[in-house]
Amino acid sequence: MKTVLSVLILSLVASFSLQAQNCEYTFSGTLTDEHNGEPLVDAVINVIGSDVEVxxxxxGxxxxxxxxxxxxxxxxTHPECQDLIYPVLIEGDTEEEIKLEHHWKELEQVLLQGNTVETTVLNREVVTKDFIEQEYTGSLSTSLEKLPGVNAMEVGAGISKPIIRGLGLNRVVVSENGINQAGQQWGADHGLELDALSVEKLEVIKGVAAIEYGSDAIGGVLKIDNDQAPAEDGISGKVLTIAKSVNQTLGGSFNINYKSDKFFAKARATGLSYADYKLPADTINYLNFNIPIYDEELKNTAGKEIDWYAQAGYLGENFRSSISLSNVYQKSGFFPGAHGIPSIERVQPDGDRRNIGYPYQRVNHFKLINNNHFFINDDAKLTVNLGYQHNHRQEWSLFHTHYGNQEPPEVDPNLELNFDLTTYDAKVKWEQKFSDEHTTNLGVEAKYQDNNIKGFNFLLPEYEAQNYAAFLxxxxxxSNSTLWSLGLRYDYGKVDMNDFYDNYLYDYLLQNGESEATANEYAQRSPQLSRNFGNFNVMLGGLFTWNKFTLNANIGTNFRLPTPIELGANGIHHGSFRHEQGDPDLDPEKGYVGDLEITYKTSDFVARVNPYIYYFDNYIFLQPTRTFSLLPHSGQLYxxxxxxAVLSGVEVSLQKTFFEQLNTQVVAEYLYNQQLTSESSRNYPLPFTPANNLYAEVGYSFNNQNTIFQNTEIYANTRMTTEQDRIAQGELVTPGYALFGLGLKKGFNLFNKQSxxxxxxxxxxxxxxxxxxxxxxxxxxxxxxxxxxxxxxxPF
Incomplete structure (x- = not known):
């Protein structure tokens, strides 16, 4: 009886103690990224020792x-920051601001730690400004080649554009601050007019998950975010210098930032100058013609680049806005043997490796972007992006005529091709979070383009283009381990192309004995053309996690409008020694894509396998015909x-850290594609397909404190590429190769900053x-x- 009574008394005491303890307090917090001051959306906050999770x-x-x-x-936990254990003393209702240390992991898809998943099914790789600066090679595309599935299409040492999964040109979108880059993407000799050193954050988005970015994103998207506020209040900045031996590159980039409570401003200037680059050869053979390479320096491949970028922004609680201005200027020479008929005289040294002579290309890309974010309430946001771009590209070559009666123009007689493209963009997106489970994005966008031409040669007609789209x-x-995503998009496009009649060509063909009908057909280089296109696309994706595994799957349709060059080109494209001709009756590309990514991740090991497949009903490509063009010095008609067509492949990446100091990485890519025609003998692979390749790197980080080796890393790498014998018509078999490299990174303290x-x-x-x-x-x-x-x- 006494025992029972004692238990009852103890129970009552405990009950009174619990009732006396107040368990109705609230802790509120605001999470921000200490790197840029931005709120951290969809961070996961767990109360350790309980099942409470918000x-x-x-x-934020x-x-x-x-x-x-x-x-x-x-x-x-947040994907862009280091995990944080944060102690809190509860003595009443409390509110605090918590800053997380910025910690993007290069070459690693962004995933939440533990049993949670990232908040999107996008198949993406995320890299930071630090990664791009450390891997910078002179252009953005070549600086990203360590990423799975990313290659570069290059013109010498300073001009390049990205290829994703074997798809390039107008099948890869480059988006900066929500506005798609608009230039002359269709040409293999045209670079990406963008300052790589101005990039603050970049995502490579692949496959059908890029449905929000438009019809040109079949291959993928390079999503660039330069709209981040500086990390620190006051004035800060950085100076970067670069030097390269292969072409005597000298250059640098300087940026300065200012941030206060509500405002920020940033400015950057970049300059590069490079000379003719060195080759591991003293002779090349083009069209069975041996051309000497004097001093193993490829003549007239020098160039220069001058870029500037400025941004100002306002940081309010319910409204954020920024205005960005940028200008990229590039001038680079073409090897003289790439234009016209090769001759030894044209490749003789001129005594100045930095001289940029004829022929050369010059491009200036000006861009104005306005980004606006309206935070309606805790669960709704409206984004309005406006853009203006002016892309002015020229090719200069000493005036030469293939027709006896053509006189040089009175103004700019050596201007061979001139493309003057103006683009206006508007994009509006509403983000609504209905609950912790349901989030919807609804957007509309519009684009208008106007392209004018000049020059004594003809390749592409003048045109106007309009594009309108809506997406959801x-x-x-x-749950924390399962996420489904649905995407819908409708595109409508219109292209109006001007006619172009070549009287010089008409007279030339008549003088060479061609009939009036044939001469007239060739002289009509571009007919008056107006085409409308429309298409609906859908995407379904799922993300699932269990233990250390993550599975990301996407399936859907894709679509691409034919470009003006594909519809209306009709001329000699120098360097390819061929006559390229468009087809005004082309239909939009349509197809289907499936993408599967499996990731296994521990604290020191990440393995990822990513197979994918594309099927196209009507893939557009440049095909050799069985005839030679009647244009003089033009070669075969393409x-x-x-x-x-079908395109498939698999990307594999492995990362392993040993002993916390030895870091290893392997990235491999296998590609297979093929045309599917009614004639099996003509089922060639698709053009410009990168060879299967593997990249491996081993690095050792010294952790010795207070020694000369502190903050030091040494590394060795190799890139192995197989022979590319699966080639399109007109391409050459490319032998395989293995390259090796070494590197040393050293951090040191200068003016109390880490240099x-x-x-x-x-x-x-x-x-x-x-x-x-x-x-x-x-x-x-x-x-x-x-x-x-x-x-x-x-930095400073």
Whole structure:
């Protein structure tokens, strides 16, 4: 009886104690990224030792209710920051601002830690400004080639554009601050007019998951975000210098930032100058013609680049806005053997490796972007992006005529081709978070383009183009381990092309005995043309996690409008030694794509396998005909055609850290594609397909404190490429090769800031090799010789 009574008394005491303890307190927090001051959306906040889990909203805010007095610990996780264990003393209702340390992991898809998943099914790779600066090679595309599935299409040492999964040109979108880059993407000899050193954050989005970015994103998207506020209040900045031995590159980039409570401003200037680049060869053979390479320097491949970027922004609680201005100027020479008939006289040294003579290309790209974010409430946001771009591209060559009666123009007589493209963009997107489970994005966009031409040669007609689109995406988060996503998009496009009649060509053909009908057909280089296109696309994706595995699957349709060059080109494209002709009756590309990514991840090991397949009902490509063109010095006639096609492949990446200091990485890519025609003998592979390749790197980081080796990393790498014998008509078989490189990174303290010096050697053994996607491959010109590169970064 006494025992029972004692138990009852103890129970009553405990009950009174619990009732006396207040468990109705609330802890509220605001999460921000200490790197840029931006709110951290959809961060996961766990109360350690309990099953309480909440998420931050659009403002980075969260609340945890029904807390008792005493000390608790929160585990806070976000994909772009380091995990944080945050202690809190609960003595009443409390509100705090919590900053997380910025920690993007290069070459690793962004995933939430633990048993949670990222908030999107996008198949993406995320890289930071630090990664791009450390890997900078002179252009953005070549600086990203360590990423799975990413290759570069190059023109010499300073001009390049991206290829994703074997798809390039107008099948890859480059989006900066929500506005798609608009230039002359259709040409293999045209670069990407963008300052790589101005990039603050970049995502490579692949496959059907890029449905929000338009019809040109079949291959993927390079999504660039330069709209981040500086990390620190006050004035800050950085100076970066670069030097390369292979073409005597000298350059640098300087940026300065200012940030206060509500305002920020940034400015950057970049300049590069480079000379004719070195080759591991003294002779090349083009069209069975031996051309000497004097001093192993490829004549007239020098160039220069001058870029500037400025941005100002306002940071309000319910409204954020920024205005960005940028200008990229590039001038680079073409190897004289790439234009016209090769001759030894034209490749004789001129005594100045930095001289840019004829022929050369010059491009200026001006861009104005306005980004606006309206935070309606905790669950709704409106984004309005406006853009203006002016792309002015020219090719200059000493006036030459293929027709006896053509006189040089009175103004700019050596201007061969001139493309003057103006683009206006508007994009509006509404983001609505209905609950922790359901989020919807609804958007509309419009684009208008006007392209004018000049020059004594003709390739592309003048045109106007309009594009309108509406899209909707919805995400359903069933649990922390399962997420479904649906995407819908409708595109409408209109192209109006002007006619162009070539009287000089008409007279030339008559003088050569052609009939009036034939002469008139050829002289009508571009007919008056007006085409309308429309298409509906759908995407379904799912993301699933269990233990250490993540599965990301997407399936859907794709669509691409034919470009003006595919519809209306009709002229000699120098460097390719052929007559390229468009087809005004082309239909839009349509197809289907499936994408599967499986990831296994532990604290020191990440393995990822990503198979994919594309099927096209009517893939557009440049196909050789069985006739030679009647245009003088034009060679074979190539015509834009359509065919069923299949493209498949698999990307594999492995990362492993040993002993916390030895870092290893392997990235491999296998590609297979083929045209599917009614004639099996003509089922050639698709053009400009990168060879199967593997990249491997081993690096060792010294952790010795207070020694000369502190903050030091040494590494060695190799890139192995198989022979590319699966080639399109008109292409050359490209032998396989293996390249090796070494590098040293050293951090040091300068003016109380962490500075970095990076020394690297590429093509260590001066290997002569060819890159299948290079513009100069057709001329049998090998890639660059051994290169020693030094970069220095000094923040302030």
């Amino acid at each position: 998420y931050s909203d659009f403002y 805010k969260f609340s945890i209710n029904h807390l008792c007095e005493g000390k608790i610990e929160l585990k806070i 995406t919805h995400e359903y988060k069933i 015509r834009y055609s359509q065919s069923q 970095t010096v990076h020394l690297q050697v590429s093509n260590l053994f001066n290997k002569k090799y060819f890159k299948h996607t290079s513009f100069y491959r057709r001329l049998e010109i090998p890639e660059l010789a051994r290169n020693i590169q030094l970069t220095l970064q000094v």
